[in-house]
Amino acid sequence: MSAPVITALLDEATIQEIADQAWAALVGEDEVLVPLPGETGPDALSSWVEIAGPWTGIVVLTCDRDTAEELTRALLREHAPAELEAEDVTDALGELANVVGGNVKAVLPGPSVLGLPEVGVAPRASAPADTCRVDAQWRGRPLSISVQGGTPAALDLPDSDPTHQNGVPL
Amino acid sequence: MRALVIDDSRAMRRIVSGTLESFGYETRQAGHGQEALDVLLEGWVPDLCTIDWNMPVMDGLQFVSAVRSNPAWRAVTLMMVTSEGEQSQIVRALAAGAHEYVLKPFTADAIRDKLALLGLLPQEVAL
């Protein structure tokens, strides 16, 4: 029996709702992710978590580096240090992937295992049919959330280049 | 009142301990279950542990089981704070001995409400 494709299991509206709740609670009550197209630059940063179960794949957050820094400050609020270190950013972005990924997992048929967050250059979506993606803008900056089937290990290595796992440099 | 905040994300540790401190708690942090156990073993036994599920070295469920298997730590309240939201996962955590479960994303109000339920709010908290 072949595994179901993600589009049969959830839609963009569901991802949007999960992200909206995460943003409202963690980034700020009045913070919104506006579903508007936008493209991140070549130097964009991603964080992702793996979901392994009846459906296997990854949940990937992608944004430009300055967006990631701003997100980190918003997440940390009064705890944000005056000077952000790279580790603060990878940690914050990773945690957002953990929160969004965990909630995506809960909507899928289970039981599934959630992996630890990785940060770096994300694996490209290998199967367009097994991808569900929301392109949004946060404070006018592009940010995407992609739920993509397949495991990083199954993809060509050059496509996946995590620089950090779980906030720790690899 | 003391709380041990256990999460592999430093950002999340800062947020949760900040919230608990605003409620009057003295807090310490640990990045995974083994580090947390080490804190207890050194003699710093908290009233409350907030516990993430997915962590390296020792995950939250293993930590809960370890604490609940030690009668000396019977009075420690164990509250999961995790993005693991499958119903079966919540059931597993409660069955392993966790007392409460907060789903990520959460707000400070959510933590406050759960602590009030547990009788673990050290002071009246103004809105």
Place this chain on the structure above:
Amino acid sequence: MTLTATGFDWVRQLVHRESAIVLAPGKEYLVEARLLPIARQMGLPDVGQFVDSVRTRPSPESTRKIVEALTTNETSWFRDGDPFTALTSTVLPSLLADRRPSDPLQIWSAACSSGQEPYTIAMLLEDALPNAASRVAITATDISREMVERTRAGRFSQLEVNRGLPAPMLVRHFSRAGTEWEVAPTLRRMVTASECNLAAPLPRMGPFDVVYLRNVLIYFDLPTKQAILRRVRALMRPDGWLFLGAAETTLGVDDSWERVVIGRSSAYRPLKGA
């Protein structure tokens, strides 16, 4: 931004007066966002005009909607704790002793909002009484049609179920429905939701053994409070129990009630012969 400084200031004072919540300067756009749906419901084009119209001619319904829209994150399960633990610790044993086994137990949640209160009551009774499903009838009313429909649906977001609902009760009485959590069918069947304006003559309901009238009298002036308490009492059993909000009392409003202290909260019972 259509909200004026005067408008924002008025809203700020209203919210503080009615809920003790402080809206700091800088929250103007939050007010703008939260009140826009209500402005539209009222047929007004924007929040500025809506606030101005309410400010010049306030009505309990519109001021209540404004306060609710800005304080909705205060809706929680087991709100204030004691009025609900009192149900199982004190009220239920008393009712079971005074009633015949075949008598239904009728409860009224008189400002049910999105449903947390009536379903909190349903969960408690389901856990306390083996035959709750057949014996207990919970009437849930609210002035807002939207809230009544939400109560009927019995579906709550993850952020909502995080608010004061004990995790063991979550897994016992709810199941996941997509990103939301849905109350179990047995509990939904115990609750009947309908629209009701407390400030107007009430439909025939009850007679109720227990009434929860929490945090709603505060929106009304004294004569209306008195009228509401009279109407509520007329729908209650003579030995029934009334729960008000944590900061509310019948003292100074209606002296035909006896106050009973239960834990750190109070219940009010109709005074005999009053």
